[in-house]
Amino acid sequence: MLRVRLALVVAISLCFVFVLGLTLYWGSHKIALYSSRSQAAYEAFDRYQQLYREAYRYFKQRMDLLLVDQQGTVADVEMSRQRLHDAIERLRKAAATGLDSANDIEAWQNRQSELDSIARLSASLEAGMHRFDEVDRLRHEGRREAALLLLSEVLEEDIDRTFDPLIDSAISRERERALVARERLMGLVGLSRWISVSTALISVVFSLAAGAMLFRSIRRPIEALMRGTDEIAAGNLLYRIAIDSRDEFGYLAKHFNQMAQELEIQRRKLGEAHAALEHKVAERTLELNRLNGELQRLDHARRQFFADISHELRTPITVIRGEAEVTLRGRNKEAEEYKESLQRILDLSLQLGKLVNDLLFLARAETAHLQFEWEMLDFVELVVNAAEDIRVLAQDKSIEVTLNVADTPVWVRGDKQRLRQVVFILGDNAVRYSDAGSRIRIDLEADGAEAVLRVNDRGIGIPAHDLELIFDRYYRSTNARRSSDDGTGLGLPVAKAIVTAHGGRISAHSSEGHGTTFAVTLPQLTLNESDTDVGADVDVCQDYARESAA
Template identity: 55%
Template structure:
């Protein structure tokens, strides 16, 4: 119902606006037509004025020529005749080309009258030429008196009796047309003003009545809805709206009641969920309490570990400092005593280095995030350089090292420093676990599309049961732990990670107490992509 009433008001209001628009459009068109008509009348008035002036000027020039017969008068006659006929042609063209609009009665009536006047003027000008030619003929025959009488008769009868009335009638007609157009324009403006005032008054009265009517229809439902929203907002979800209408407000009230019912149901569920959440929070709190106790225990163990570690580090550092201070404070000593002090300092430094090395590997194992700088790498050059470093490490245990490799470059794509790290890990393990006076054999070759690097030592070997776990993080075989206690079990896993990033692989074959052979493969660079 309310929607229907609102639609009616909108349609009627739109009708008023449309009516005003049409009225204004019609009025503006009429004003434009009357203004154009007035403008046309004034322009025609100017053309008739010009025609009159040019005609009298031409008549005067012709008369002067008949009297004086001078060449100057002859030139003036030709010039005035041209201007006269130009003015006449302009008037004729305007009369022919100006269409009657058909919307104003005056336009339809003025068109034939305009054409008739133009025809009369044309006929008069043609007749005037005949009169002047006749006067010229009489003068040439020596009949000057008869020529003067004819010229005087033309001036009185034709110019004053016919031409001047035609000009006056034409000018008066155009003045009357302009005056009529002006009067009609004023009447139209007055009518448009009254139409606008009347339409505005009717529209204002209708808007006022429509507003009162609509306000009376919506005031009570809106007040009811506002009261209901206040009740719901205050938490009274049991409140329901009661409207006895059959319009959109009743529909809105019904949905509002449904919303209140759903909110009430959701509030009950929220209470249940809140209770369940409190129970779960209590359970989680208990779990967090247990985890907190575990964290405290782990923190205590960490503190103990750091205390033990600091003690282990402090002891050799203290002894080293003490040995150095005692040696420096004492009196002059012989070379053997200095050598003994330096040996003790060296042993403690090596012990300290072992602790630092363990910490370094442990920290790197937990936080390392390897970065690679890819480039073309000559594996032959890299292996030859690494073998020279291995020989320095092997000299301590009198271990010999041999290299079987071609002098030709073998190009692979990789990070040179990371690949050197892999070689150092394998070489360091072989030197550390090889027997005194043993031998390490290193070979480098190519196989189809791969570069193959092998390292064979005569060390303690790896037990068969440990071969599958040798590349696991922090794993060390039993014989390795018995042989040396300074390892971390991180070297081989790191080497495997580096090789996997390069698309390569590492394998091992070993026999306990005989030795091990590590084989590394890397994909070769295609021909044309190497660094040569």
């Protein structure tokens, strides 16, 4: 069968690829290994050369100091001694690192041998330095002939007979290692090239032979399938492909013929589906018309909303104008009558200004144009001061206001006037919708990384179906409208906008007839954030402070 032949060809091709890949991997690994050894040998060679230069610089400076008696070169000698120690230490560290990373016996033995050589070199240099120090001591004692004799022994024994053979042996060893690694590397490159070329040639020959065999076996069935596809593409769904073999092409021709038969059936069903689609389009059109009517209804609600705003603004303006006209038409009125008229005009102006300021604040909150005077403030102090204002409001109804705050400061970052406005809005609502003689409780506590303010009253409460809507603009619960008709429905939306801008949240829990609890949660500052200079912005709402009661 065709799939067996294809599988066999693919399997053999994969074998070639696997052998080639394995060869290349092995070769690249070995090349990297020998290249690393060659590089390490050359680097060690350079380090030994550096050690050789530093040693002879040190020997020369010591001899100059002893023979010429140049006192100015003492510092140079000490510096040269330090460089010599540094060169030996670099050799030792490099050899120790190579010993830790050696992954075969040969590399480990080479690194061990190098460590031994470095140890002998170090011992030789230390002995030579010691004997140079002895020569210097004899010279300072005035025993010049003994010093020169010992210096001659140092040059002959420690340098010529001990140090020179050791350093020459080490340099020769590293040079030999570099040459061996290079020869192995070049041999391995040649072997890898020969294996790769051989494998590639065999793969090419096999691919050409297998391709020619497969092409001869699939050409006629493919031509028959192509003729069938041309006929069906031209719309002749009655055409059938005649291939009687039992291989994949026979299987494909059989199913191709079945597909043509199914296409004929589907073409008939398509006409039926087209009619059904037209019916569904008609239904969707009706649905779109219904949605369009809904949009028109919403547009009507929007226009009604603006009409309500116009009414809210027009009523106080009309009353102000009426008061002014009546006052102007009167003759010989008492000053007290003028004062009463002006007081009513002032009250209505304040009400109108409060409504406009609330609308302006909420509009800016929605467009992210709010600006605040940010500072680090004690929330406890702010709540205590605001509670005094709430007590003044509660006096007329003999309502008791109790305060329970933390004993220590609770630091938050915010706008002092705006946060005080939030507390005042909640307190004013509590006073307005509480019965005379009841009690209002204000609690402030630090809960972990947050400051939580709760204002609890025992007033009329909020119906459950209104709780999710009380923070919407102009919305007032049903019992609130029955209890008081002077609210605008903007206080709680303003409070929510301020709290949200401070990174906090506000929520309400209530039971109708049993009171309401509002909770305000703000992020609390830690002690390491006590930088009070947190920056200030120009507050665009400077004339709008503590006026937005619900």
